[in-house]
Amino acid sequence: MSQANQSGEYVDVPPSNVEAPDAHGKFSLNEDWAATAVGLVILGLCLLQVIPDIKGLFL
């Protein structure tokens, strides 16, 4: 159960104009599915030799 402190008020974060972490569509269901699809497509292209190993170029 929730309870207030002795003064009857809760400790809370004060209002501010800070941006929420889920702005810009971050943490959305679409982002979750998109990441899954992009990861699987990249893997498929790697296995089909369409995407070469870029070790040495990027790394």
Added chain:
Amino acid sequence: MATTNTNEPIVHEDAQEQPQGSPAWGFAGFVLVLVLAWVVQVLTTNLPDWTEGTWFGQVSKSIEFPVYAIILGFAFNGILSLLGIRDRMSGGFRTEFFIKIGLVLLGAGVNVTVILDMGLPAVLQALLLIAVVFFFTWWFAGLIGLEPHLRALLASALSICGVSAAVAAAGAVHAKKEQLAYVAGLVIVFALPAIFLLPWLADLMGLSPIVTGAWIGGNIDTTAAVTAAGAVAGDEVLQYASIVKMIQNALIGFVAVALSIYFTLRVDRPAGVDAMKVTRSGWGEVWSRFPKFVLGFIAASLVVSMLAAAFPAALEDGAWLDNGMSAAKTLQTVFFTLAFVSIGLEFRFGALRDAGWKPVLVFFAGTIVNLLAGLALSSLLFGVLFP
């Protein structure tokens, strides 16, 4: 009024909207992340040679890429903040998106039998650890008088999967955006030292790779930081830690539903609410909140494991499957680097101001309980009962 529909970023009605940057600014942010990731790889590869013979030469040989990535991310966070353009570019700093793509690619290097072998102990560990850490944090936060919505966010973030759990919990209980930003900031502040501390402690205690991975995966809150700690500890630990963390992530839907029902019926209870209706509509959230990239990880593991079983010769050096897996592993490292750079860039110093020491004390106490309970459970489950 609280509801159970949590797909949208939900904030309290008194929240103020922050002006967001245009897509062009977001793209500029993404380009910056790419450039910094390239610099990270240049430093990781060349710094040992450049500093050979100096005091830093030996040190640089042991520094892994997450260290450079996080440091560069924080450095540019400060620079962009001073220039006043960080928030406009933040649409391009997508830690979660990059880490999820990297984890799907990681699945290609994990034999599906490893996932099956770890499944039962990992589920048991996740259930026990979530229960212990959630209820301890909830109780302790109530004891010192934290606001109930803030308690829910802190308990969820600590016990399940950090920022993404806090986002899910914020939607479920209709928390304020300031509370969500604050908890997300705390998660990162506590996760950063853990990325380096846990691998070091595990080495000091002589823990096996699987127990180390289970401890890291069960303890560090946010998935990106778990991956960074795993990368610091080594490839084998990275695989175990990721599997344990993903199983823990998969349980967020159940916690979000429970919180939604509790807050609707007990904390924010409106007149005339139908308890059965709230409960029924909540179950859709279990699937809605399920992290879909876990399915991608399993699919990648399954496909490559089946190909390896069907064409064993293709795994030889230079054969097509070996080449394909090498290419995927390189890109996995690229996406992990993008994610680690973004951790530093996304961090919001302003979110942590003015809330006093009590929420920090709660997070610290919960982290200690998480560390100890996690060590005991991972040692028991992965070291003794299911070695």
